[in-house]
Amino acid sequence: MITDIEVFYQPEGRLRMTMGDRSYVEVKPAWAAPLSQTGKYLVLLDGKDREIILITDPTKELKPETWSLLQNELQRRYLSVKIDKILNTKTIFGSTYWTVMTERGERDFVTQSLQENAQWLGPEHLLVIDVDGNRFELPDINALDEESKNHLFMTV
Amino acid sequence: MSQIEAQAEPDSASVLACLEADLTEEGRYGHRKVELTEQDVRVFDSAGTVLLTLPLTDIADARNEPLVSGGRLIVDTKSGEEITVCSYSLRHSTEFSDMARAIEHLAKEGEFLGQPPRAKIRCEKCNELLPEKDGVCPRCLNRGRTMLRIGKFLKPYKKQAILLALGSSFATLINMIPPAIQGRILDNFNLGDKNTQFLFTMVGAWAFTLAIAAVMQIVNGRMNTYLGSHIASDLRKETYAAIERLHLAYFDRKPVGAIASRVTQDTDRVWFFLVDGVPFFLVHGLMLIAVTVILFKINWLLALAILTPIPLVALISMWAWKPISNLFFRVSQKMARVHMHLNESLMGIRVVKAFAKEDDEYNKFQIRSEELRQAHTRADRTWYTAYGMMTFCVAMGTAVHWTVGGWMLYTGKLTFGNFYIIHAYLGMVYGPLQWFAQVNNWFSRAMAGAERIFEILDMTPEPQAGSGKVIEVKGDVSFDGVRFGYDKSNPVINGVSFDVKAGEMIGLVGHSGAGKSTTINLVSRFYEPDLGRILIDGIDYRDLDLHSYRQQIGIVLQDPFLFHGTIAENISYGKPGATMEEIMVAAKAANAHNFIVAKVDGYDTVVGERGARLSGGEKQRISIARAILHNPRILILDEATSSVDVETEKEIQEAIQRLVSGRTTFAIAHRLSTLRKADRLIVMERGKIVEQGTHEELMNQKGVFHDLVQTQSAVNEIIGIGSK
Structure with a gap:
């Protein structure tokens, strides 16, 4: 101590x-x-x-x-956030629109070039960086509910 | 909150500037409005209640404090308090940086700088977030307009494009003739007519049709290749030229791979759609219409029956395509990860072996390979399921034909020839139908690719040749209150002013991150000041012709970049057409001649990609020779001797002394002793000048520079002791 x-x-x-x-x-x-x-x-x-x-x-x-x-x-x-639930994702013309529930409340954001901006920090640990550079962390994708997993699977 | 009083209602002072923040005081997402009035700064919550009022008379300064994924607007009061006005995510940090400046300026000078520019972050039409501030909304994008713009790339080849469209339509119609001929032959036989003359005439016509179809296929194929290669080449050239002319700031924001993919992948998507997608849609669309008309003409009832599964096929195709394309996109991502690991581990094989990490690398590769296998399996499984369902529907069409058509044949309502013709045409309809949903995918990808290309083509490029005054630079350089930040909310050069006379050598000194490299980036006009001016011979350099100005600047970098080519080509890069004698004179002055001629191919030695076949010292001397031949008026030396051994450094120093003579020179050097010969040293700290003077003057001053030299001497001593 x-x-x-x-x-x-x-x-x-x-x-x-x-x-x-x-x-x-x-x-x-x-x-x-x-x-x-x-x-x-x-x-x-x-x-x-x-x-x-x-x-x-x-x-x-x-x-x-x-x-x-x-x-x-x-x-x-530290204003970066952890995503608790993915409410919706859609990809239009290479831009992915996310609506998520985080520990700071509901948020929508846009990502581009997910190959670079969705970084796997571990087998189940994902960091998503939006077009402004804001960081959204998914510490354990297995802990997400099924709907969130489906959104994530179809996006990243 | 001694200076802050919560108010129920603000007074009526007129609002000068207003911004919205997206975080509450508790750090949750929410709305906060910050207003700057003539008298104070106010913060409102989403209900319009005033949370904070700060009189301008109490404000000493204001700033944006960059945080992780955001920032906060901080005001220091005259009584010494530090007050957080609001917090915000990175979505708003640039605007609040400008707001901080506006608040401070108004509080100190009593003058309002103007409303900080409010970037448009949502589409005005659909309220969806914009991928890029003030950019276009992909959702509301006018596809028709984009299509028209893509179509303009066809303009130079209008004749060939029309010919291809006509040729493709003609080939489609030609391909519909053989089943009709076969049907006639069968009908004739069925009627008991054993006239072989008729058979041979029909077969002859069939063969003629086949020959024409083959010729059309060759002509169309060639035309397609011609158009495809030309359009792809035009698109690539235009995109590359536009990228090259962009400001350097663009290259800081985007990874090289992403930029390169615009020249390769995005252009490929567009031409692939133009050359393959559009003809596919046209030809098969035309065929579908023609076959449907013929089928209805032969027997409307049968046509109706056998076309029943078509909507089903189209539905399955549309339903399955999106998830399937997502799954295959995932496969390509996993494949890229495998490639990345492969590249990395093979390029770093020496390191891998030196640390005996073969097994670890193998394990990592195995994991990525397994991920790829899983992605492949899932994609293929879904694909085969959808494909199986579509095949079933197609087979159902045939089954309906054999059931209904067979019954009609048996009951004499349909001839055998017509039964056969319908059977042949069915394949022509159902086959391409499975791929029609893909056209939508091609279309979307092409539109996305086109938008990314047009985004670059539409960007404001650096000023081009002929857009400013062309002067012969003497070499006087002045910084006048220059402020600059790569991220505008976080300036790395802040209020810097100095004057340099032509021919002076200036050493820029300071800890890393002090702003030295940024200063030389600004001198090179890779970036321009956010505030203040840079004067060259008394003229604001933004009024000068950029091309002509850059031609009079020479740069020698710490890690010199050489292009794949010969040594002679690299030396003469800045002066194409230089004679061999000129090249050799420059190489001699750079102390490079001796090692060059000692090589088997001398000046014709190919240096390899990025000069990989040369040592660091050799590359550096070639880059000095390149700068000498270029003969610049302003010279920039960025840590030019930091990556070489002592012996080579001596040779490079000699070469540099010859190079700097008579030119305005800005030099950054890690080893401070190498700046002894500078006429003046400018010492920087946190983006500001803290000391200026000669080496001797600054040593006598015993300030920041003195401390830096002492620290370095101590380090050198330690290294000296260690090496004994």
């Missing part, structure tokens, strides 16, 4: 940190491998994007209140 890390917002909106006798006026949490090692390897960066510390397992190594604050900041920084 790392006990000497304290994080707090000061002024409002700016995350600061003290670690032992050192103080950092700007801190950014970032996942080192957000797709393959979800929830592990958290890096805390300073204002110049230099690593302050690497935390292998933040849930175990950080104090609950520190972890809670960092989670809040991570939630704000």
Whole structure:
């Protein structure tokens, strides 16, 4: 357990940190491998994007209140989403239109060149990138319902 | 929320700019409206309730903070608070970057920069998302107009196209004659007429028809090939020329493979449709009509009976085609993955062997191969099911003919000859019918391909020759408040200003990502500033003829690119028609002559794809010789000596000294000591200039450059110790 890390917002909106006798006026949490090692390897960066510390397992190594604050900041920084359900897909002239249910609510988006923009990160793990560069993750396609699987199968 | 007061109703200050964000404060998808007025910045929720009001007088600065898959608009208040105005996905980040600038400018200068451009993201007609902002909606695309535009590629070959259409129609009609002749022969025999003269006359006519059909097939085939090859070539040439003239920013966004596929696959789809799809549809459509007319003429009742399964065949065909084409698309994707793995592992075979990873690579290949097998099996299974059903329906047509037609034959309501003719024509109708649904698929693919081609043809190209002033560049270069970002929401050069006199050598220094390479990209006019100006001899370079300007720029890159060809061809790339003497003078000045002549084929040595048959140092010296022969007024050296050994570096440095003499030079070098000879160094950090001066001045200043040199010296020392 790392006990000497304290994080707090000061002024409002700016995350600061003290670690032992050192103080950092700007801190950014970032996942080192957000797709393959979800929830592990958290890096805390300073204002110049230099690593302050690497935390292998933040849930175990950080104090609950520190972890809670960092989670809040991570939630704000990572706007990529996980798809829970594929409601509809249709392909017109090489553009695929998706309507999906995500943890952030319902969303429609368009993808092109699925060969490049649907990336298999593992046998069942898919990352779909839309025309604007937004990332939609399907961590386990086997966990999807049948309708979603059918849409996915006919699309990707 | 000390500075923020939630209000029920906004006051009546006039709205200057307004944008919509797509994330709520909790990070869920939703609507937020951000308004910039003369007095404040306001955020509204979807119900129109004001969530936030920030008086402009309290705002110190505003910025777009890029996040993963989105961004947030942040305002720093004068009291030191950092306030998140709203968050948004990448769909809106560029607009909000402009909004941040507008807010900051209005708060600081009291001047409104103008409404940030709001890109059209949905089709106005069907409200569907647009694949590209401000682009065309594929759903509402006018296929007819696209068809007409595709048809224009036929214009130069109008005569041949008409002849082909007529020839194909004629061949269709000719092919309908033999069954009629055979029917007449059978009828004649059935009537008890044993006149062999009639038989031979009919057979003669049949043979003549066959001969004409064969001639037509040859003529049509040749015409088809002529048209196909010419249209394909025209399409490819036009697409390639358009791609070449596009701004470099386009190439940053699109992978090379995707661009190449427009020149190959998309053009293929269009000409395939024009040359195979359209004639198929015309010929078989014509045949279907002609056969139907004949069948009804022979016996309307029988015709009606045997054509009953046709709608069924058409339905199955339409129902099955979409999933089948999806499944085969999947097969092609899996095949591409197998190819990609094969290419990668074979090209990297040395690495694979060096790490003893043969088994791992084999396992990966096996998985991909298995995926391909599964995709193939599923596609083929579905295909054979649909095909079997269609074959059954076709057979049903024949069965109906034998049942109804047979009964009519037995009862004397149909002659044997007519029974035979109908039987022969049935194959002509049902055969192509199975493929009619495919025409729709061809059509869709061709339209998609055509749209992608037209998208490129319609893009604004770089200014072409003759579109600006042609000047003989002296070499004065000035940056005047230049701001630029590859992604406009995230500037990598921010407010950069400096002046360089003709003939000066400038060293650009800074950590990676400081903006050095972007600066030289801007000097080369691969990109143009988003804000500010770049002046060449006092003239905004956007007013200069791009072609003529680029001809006066020379570039030596870290990883020099050589084209597949001989050494001499590569050296003379910038000056086609250069004499052998000129080439050799340039090679000597570049310290390349000696290693070139030591090769078996000397200057005729073929360098291989991307110069693969030469070492890094050799390629670099050839690229310097190329720049020397090109004789540019402005020279750019981008890490020109970073990838070679010390001995070669010495030779390259000598060559570079000869090259830079008398030219305005911008140099980036990893080893800071190599910039000692620069007249001036510009030190950059995070897109801004932080120091300027000579090597000595900057060392005495003990600032950023001094620290960089110290760090590098320490590293060199460590390497030195390590090597002892």
